[in-house]
Amino acid sequence: MRKVIFSLFFLALSTAAASGQQYDLVLEGGRVMDPETGVDAVRNVGIRDGKIVRVSTEVLSGRRVIQAKGLVVAPGFIDLHQHAQNLESQRLKALDGVTTALELEIGAPDVAQFLKAKEGRSLIHYGTAASYVAARSLVFGAPLSGGTILPKSGPATDQPATSEQIEAMQERLRAELDAGGLAIGMGIEYVPGATRLEVIDMFRLAAQRRLPVYTHARSSGRVEPGPTVEAVSELIGAAAVTGASLHIVHINSTCLRDAMECISMIEGARAHGLDVTTEAYPYIAGMTSVNSALFNSGWQDKLGISYSSLMLPDTGERLTKERFDELHGSATPRFVVIFSNTQEMVDKVIPHPLVMIASDGLEGHPRNAGTYSRVLAQYVREKGTITLMDALRKMTLMPAEMLERSTPAARQKGRLQEGADADIVVFDAGTIRDRSTFEKPMEPSVGVRYLVVGGTVVVNEGNIVPDVFPGRALLGPEKRSASHDYPQP
Numbered sequence: 001m002r003k004v005i006f007s008l009f010f011l012a013l014s015t016a017a018a019s020g021q022q023y024d025l026v027l028e029g030g031r032v033m034d035p036e037t038g039v040d041a042v043r044n045v046g047i048r049d050g051k052i053v054r055v056s057t058e059v060l061s062g063r064r065v066i067q068a069k070g071l072v073v074a075p076g077f078i079d080l081h082q083h084a085q086n087l088e089s090q091r092l093k094a095l096d097g098v099t100t101a102l103e104l105e106i107g108a109p110d111v112a113q114f115l116k117a118k119e120g121r122s123l124i125h126y127g128t129a130a131s132y133v134a135a136r137s138l139v140f141g142a143p144l145s146g147g148t149i150l151p152k153s154g155p156a157t158d159q160p161a162t163s164e165q166i167e168a169m170q171e172r173l174r175a176e177l178d179a180g181g182l183a184i185g186m187g188i189e190y191v192p193g194a195t196r197l198e199v200i201d202m203f204r205l206a207a208q209r210r211l212p213v214y215t216h217a218r219s220s221g222r223v224e225p226g227p228t229v230e231a232v233s234e235l236i237g238a239a240a241v242t243g244a245s246l247h248i249v250h251i252n253s254t255c256l257r258d259a260m261e262c263i264s265m266i267e268g269a270r271a272h273g274l275d276v277t278t279e280a281y282p283y284i285a286g287m288t289s290v291n292s293a294l295f296n297s298g299w300q301d302k303l304g305i306s307y308s309s310l311m312l313p314d315t316g317e318r319l320t321k322e323r324f325d326e327l328h329g330s331a332t333p334r335f336v337v338i339f340s341n342t343q344e345m346v347d348k349v350i351p352h353p354l355v356m357i358a359s360d361g362l363e364g365h366p367r368n369a370g371t372y373s374r375v376l377a378q379y380v381r382e383k384g385t386i387t388l389m390d391a392l393r394k395m396t397l398m399p400a401e402m403l404e405r406s407t408p409a410a411r412q413k414g415r416l417q418e419g420a421d422a423d424i425v426v427f428d429a430g431t432i433r434d435r436s437t438f439e440k441p442m443e444p445s446v447g448v449r450y451l452v453v454g455g456t457v458v459v460n461e462g463n464i465v466p467d468v469f470p471g472r473a474l475l476g477p478e479k480r481s482a483s484h485d486y487p488q489p
């Protein structure tokens, strides 16, 4: 009898707790959109201890209640390709709806150092690949320094490696993966001395670790030998013979006029059982380091552009041969904007269902601040070539699923569902837009009203909340991702 009364007492207690439950934060009456379940309905969202605990039509009470009526409530955007990792750029990302921004294309030269520098100081979630170009530079006796992630063109980039050097690179990459690297980042175009076999050897290591390879392909353009189609074939071949998952970055700027052919190659590889994915950013120009091997001789023919297609982002100066030679030869890395694509091609690439959105964010290029808002403004609202749900899928669920190949913590990301991490963007679909331009690349986007990172509000009524650093590391399988520390609901 006592046992029964006891049980009834606890039942009464837990029912009371369920109905009168107090959440840390409630997003009330917004248009909840979740690409995985297809939910698109007005709901209240209850958040506790960094997790989405309740998504419901019931009234929820919270220590703080945000009115989201008329606003879209979606999973925070996951940017798989973000180079600028400082606080200023993180603020721009937050105002563009991004809750996770990862350096996966190239990778930080020292994973442990990168993670240590960001711990407790990050507005949004972060993580990095192990850098193949850094490992190569190290092995060739020219280690990267001073915060640069791309090597200057020279013997370390242009010479083939011996088998001992290849083994030493793999050794370094293993250590970097042990330190928490999420993948192997391979900027192959930046190390043209790498043989096909060297590339395959790096893919082999990724396959052994069951981790993906993120790659900037060997070359671009239509000039034989080495046109875009061959560069993409090399990657698909390396994935096929090793079994490694492959993510080909910025298909827009790698494949240029042949972007749709490249996407059809990826479709074909997938149809035949390979794990190949891709991404793009919505701009007609790229940007990279002018003293890198991407600008080794022959670049004009390859890319079909000339000196005046290159622009210094800080001054708007268009380059001449003399100026280019000076900057390419300099030990100081300077970025140049490369006008190499057409609007027509970008407009075809962005809506393609296989293409995720990723920014390749770097200070000096408007993509750093505006990528996500620009897609929502131009392709969803103005051109109407993508539905809002499909755009969200490209920004949330697809990158989260890609990240699941690196860490199980990603299963809780990219979803607006009970049990998911409370990484949430609340935006006005009618007014969201980018404001950054090639002239003013650091202008923040408008339309993101609130951004929640791990349950903490970091954008409040359109403004950055000062001095909050809820960003946690996403880590490869050798280390547990910090987001695992959130209590389970």
Ligand SMILES: [Zn+2]
Pocket (backbone or CB within 6 Å): 105, 216, 249, 250
């Ligand atoms: Zn790249």
